[in-house]
Amino acid sequence: MVRDGRAGLVVEDELRQVCADLERRLCAGEASSAEAVFASRHELKSDADAALEVIYTEFVAREALGQRPTPEEFCARFPQWRDGLEQLFQIHGAVGVGSVVDPAGPSGTPFPDTVRLRNLIGPGRNGAPRPVGSRVGSQVGSRIGNYELLAEVGRGGMGVVYKARQEGLNRLVALKMILTGADSGPQERARFRAEAEAAARLQHPNIVHIHEVGEHDGRPFLSLEFVDGGNLEAALTGAPWPAADAARLIETLAKAMHHAHQQGIVHRDLKPANILLSSVVGSPLSVAKKPGQLTTDHGQLTPKITDFGLARRMSSASLGGAAAPELTAAGAILGTPAYMAPEQAAGDAQKVGPAADVYALGAMLYELLTGRPPFQGVSVLETLEQVRTREPLPPSRSRPDLPRDAETICLKCLRKEAGQRYGSAKDLADDLGRFLRGEPIRARPTPAWEKAWKWAKRRPAVAGLLAALVLMTIIGLAGVTILWRQTAAALHTAQTDRDDKEAALAANLIALAHRDWVANDVDAARRHLDECPEPFRGPEWRYLDRACHSCLFVLGNSQASDSVRSVAWSPTGRYLAANHDLRTVKVWDPATGRERFTLTGHAQRIAKLAFDPDGRVVSVSWPSALDARNRSVPRNVQVKCWELENGREVSGFSTPLTMSHGMLSADGRRLAVAGLGKLTLVDIPGGPTQTTISELPVSINNSLTLSADGRLLAWWSELKAVHVWDTAAQAAVGQVLPALNLRCLVFSRGGSQLAMGGHETVRENGVVKVWDFRNGREPVTLRGHANPITCADFSPDGRRLATGSNDKTVIVWDLDTGNQLFTLRGHSSSVWTVAFSPDGTRLASGGSDGLVRIWDVQALADVR
Structure with a gap:
């Protein structure tokens, strides 16, 4: 990668080529990413601006391809640039894809120009973007056709301007060319041609003349009149001008713009930088004035309007002819914020007409009278908001001696509604002329006493x-x-x-x-x-x-010695059961947060809970790793069933099964136990009816689950494959390689989807994959947790998925889009269990802090 030795920055043209290549690869469906770019070009990572552009290029390209990337994903991938990315994504959401604020010109790449949009993060003068990287190598000294390039005099986002000498005629000209590389797309060429056509139609002493339109080595160029006095922006020092000088300058410019409007041309980017000043040799008193010249305290000047790169032709209704092709997308924001009319700032291209140029002339008059633009926020985005919603501070607030008529003319130009401004640039010029002659202006009805005052002054x-x-x-x-x-x-x-x-x-x-x-x-x-x-x-x-108020209740004792590993809702949602303190089950009223029953009697650690269809609590316990070393603790799997009307144990049994893993179905009717290379199904109602599936090659790693009705069985084998088995048909349904280290498996309520949660083999970030095994679709991958996923549960309608993680959070996902709906925070340590209520409006979670939290997920969904 070429770098600028003076500034240590990546050269912008080279950087654009890299971004364009990344866009092309993503559009072609190739496996490419910002990380891949950094791996091949290490120097990019040392330049924060360049790195942000590469990352944002991937984001915009993936978004345009319909992949729905999220800012959270990119901030998690690149935490070292989180601050810049968060500001960038905030502006991206506010301005919108395709809306480019740029004083130099719009982008021509298939996706929005990331350099220019990223520059909205920080302010420049009058809201102009900050420069990124260093410039492309200069061509000074070379020849373009019959032009010798003498010096570079300006550069923008789309083109570069050289001072050149035209052979044959031996005259100095300004030669404007499109930049090479990613900036020379078809749209830039169209805009370049539009600028040439606009300038060629205009013959006025205060508009820069065009000499020639040509092309050299495939790059179009314009030969323009060379103006040697710099531009108005350079002449502005922050000090106010005399009101008469400011009025004369704007009057001259208004007459020139009226000529352009008569030819059907709207400039759309009038600003001090686009007003060139041609100085007149000699004393102002000894040089005869020509049309378009004016004498001010700053000398005798000929102002000339330039840069019609953003100009547009008015519609056929305005011109009486055919409509010109539109080069600006609907909703695009084009121009310079500090001089932009409200309809431009709102991106309403259809409403941008001559009134927008009148507004810009008023903004320049305001700056000449006060020393600053009418609106100037701390960032471009803030400036745009001020232009759309705030009224300018009257110039007399900062300059009490300012003539009232000058202020009135200025503020009339800056009205929010285009119809309340001057009807034409000529009307503005005429009113400025009246002000200079001491006559009553027409910007407002003149009271009789004011007419008398003006008469008295004369x-x-x-x-x-x-x-x-x-x-x-x-x-x-x-x-x-x-x-x-x-x-x-x-x-x-x-x-x-x-x-x-x-x-x-x-x-x-x-x-x-x-x-x-x-x-x-x-x-x-x-x-x-x-x-x-x-x-x-x-x-x-x-x-x-x-x-912060989505957690309705916090249940339990934070001083508890054990984690909450299992929670279950009753079929009606009236009760919530959770295991507390190793061998204790507590039943809560989720509507009030009150404890209803405490169920005891287990000799071993409670592992799973469920409610059967009759509303009874079913609890299952088996020896923990610690219990297995204690010979006084039974080795049996113990099942108990409790009646909630009175809190009594109504049935129970134990069975001597050697096990490594187990799972209870959501309806509490079936228990699956795996151990010693076989899998045993235990039907709970009526006693320990057992079905052993010994012919299955069951070698379970650490995850096992049953569907809600107990018919389907899924497990993760030591071969890293997930198997789904139909226990009724005694047949395999399918298998998949999730490429994850799994911590949990869970079926959807309808039994058609399987969530597989854990973490990737290389990194510890949490990942869950949702597999629609009935339709044979590839699993959908959801990323968002910073640590491994430990538990999951589907909503009753199957459209949402809740996941808990070692990162202390619960994330609720929208399975229709694959996006995160919201994150639930409050647990002080790992989350081990989550469960939706039967109606899907609430969610219970438990974790290592020994507490159960009940969340109002419906309220969070409504506020979005």
């Missing part, structure tokens, strides 16, 4: 005699007015400061609450949310508040 002798008659009255009224204005300004400033402080406090509290929630400190997160001022409790606050 005839001071006569006006002085009349003023003496009313001077004393005016002095009294002026004192009251001045005091009232000062008081109102002070109150407004105080209110603004208070609102800003409260907004900053609210943002900080919400960020702290999110941090605490991620760290499983739910109580601290709740305290921060409660401290947030009510006017600032937006969607982020409401989601976190619902997430």
Whole structure:
């Protein structure tokens, strides 16, 4: 990878080639990723900007291919760049795919230009993006056709501009060319041609002339009039201009734009950087002015409008002719935020017309009068939001001596509704001319007293005699007015400061609450949310508040000596059973969180719980690894059945089975026990009726499960394959290699899907695969846990899956899309069991902290 030795950054053109190659591979269905790029180009990882671009390229490409990548997945894959990725994905979601804010030009790649969209993270001058990487090598000294390149004078996202000398005519020109590489796609060429066509239609002394359109080595170029005085942006120092100078400049530009509008051209990117200033040699007093020249405190200048790269032709209804082809996708945001009209900032391309250029002229007038643009946020995204929703601060707030008419003209240009601005650029130029001549402007109805005041300024002798008659009255009224204005300004400033402080406090509290929630400190997160001022409790606050209160009850004793390994709901959802303290079963009322019964009597550790169809609790125990070393503990598998109306044991039995693994069906009617190379099925009702499936090559690794009705059996063999067996038909249903180290297996309620949870063989991150074995489909892989998955359960309708993990969290998945619905936090250690309620609105989980938590998953689904 080529690098810039001065800045130590990856060269942008080379980087774009790498990203384009990654896009191509992904589109072709090849197995490629950001990690693969980093493996072959190690130097990319040392440049955070370059690494972010490669990662974001993969994200956008996969999203465009319909693969539904998630920001969480990419932040987990690349934790070292989490902060930059989180900001990038936030802006991606807010701006949307295909919306590019770029003062230099739009992208032509099949997917959005990641360099430009990533630059929205940080601010530049007037909302312009930050530069990324170093420049492509200069071609100064070479020849393009009959042009000798003398110096590079400018560069944007789409093209580069050189100062060149045209042989034969021996004149200086500005030669504009498209960049090579990924930026020279068909769309860029179309926009380049559109700029040439737009400029060629315009013949005006204040619009840069085009000399020639050509092509060299497959790269189109424009030969433009060379303007030697720099641009208006370079002339702006942050100090306000005299109102008359600012008005003269904008009046001149407005007349030029009116000419462009008459030719059906809307610029769409007027800004100081696109206003070139051609200085006039000699003293302003000795040089005769030509059309389009103006004399200011900054000298005698000829302003010229350039860069019609974002220009569009107006519709046939406006021109009386055929409509020009549209190069801007619906919803695209094109332009420079600080000078962008609200309809541009909203991405409403159909509403962008001459009124947008009038707005940009008003924005430049505002900057000339005050020294700063009307809107300037800390980032491009914030600037766009201000343009769409906020009103500009009147220029007189920062410059009290500003003539009122200049402010009125400026603010009329900046109206949010296009219809409330000047009807044309000519109307704006005419009003500025009236202001310069001291005549009443037409931007608003002029009161009689104001007309008289202007008349008095033009005839001071006569006006002085009349003023003496009313001077004393005016002095009294002026004192009251001045005091009232000062008081109102002070109150407004105080209110603004208070609102800003409260907004900053609210943002900080919400960020702290999110941090605490991620760290499983739910109580601290709740305290921060409660401290947030009510006017600032937006969607982020409401989601976190619902997430922090989604745990309805915490059941049990946090000082318990053993983990909760099994929970079960009664068929009606009226009771919830959980094993506590090794050999004890507690039955809870999930509606109130009260304990109803404590069931004891097991001599061994309780391993599995279930409710039978009659609502009785069925518990199964067998020796733990510790019990197996204690000769006083029986080696039998013990089954007990409890009546919940009175909490009495109504039946039970034990059977001497040697076992390594076991599983109880969800209806409590069948027990599967594996050991010594055979698998035994025990029918629980009526006693220990046993069926031994000895002919199966059963060599179970550590996972075994039964379907809800006990008919289907699944296990993970030592050969790393998952087998599904129909116990009624005594036949295999199917098998699959999950390529995981499994910790749990679970059937869906309907028995058509099988969830296989654990972790990958190389990394410890949790993975669950959902296998639709009835239809023979390949398993769907779900990733999101940071540590191995230990348990899982399907919702009754089979459309959601809950998984618990050693990372202390429970994730609920949408099986229709494969996306995470939400994450449940609160357990202080590993989660060992999860179970949906019969109606699917609640979820119970238990873990190593000895506690059972009941979650309101329906409320979390509703808030999304």
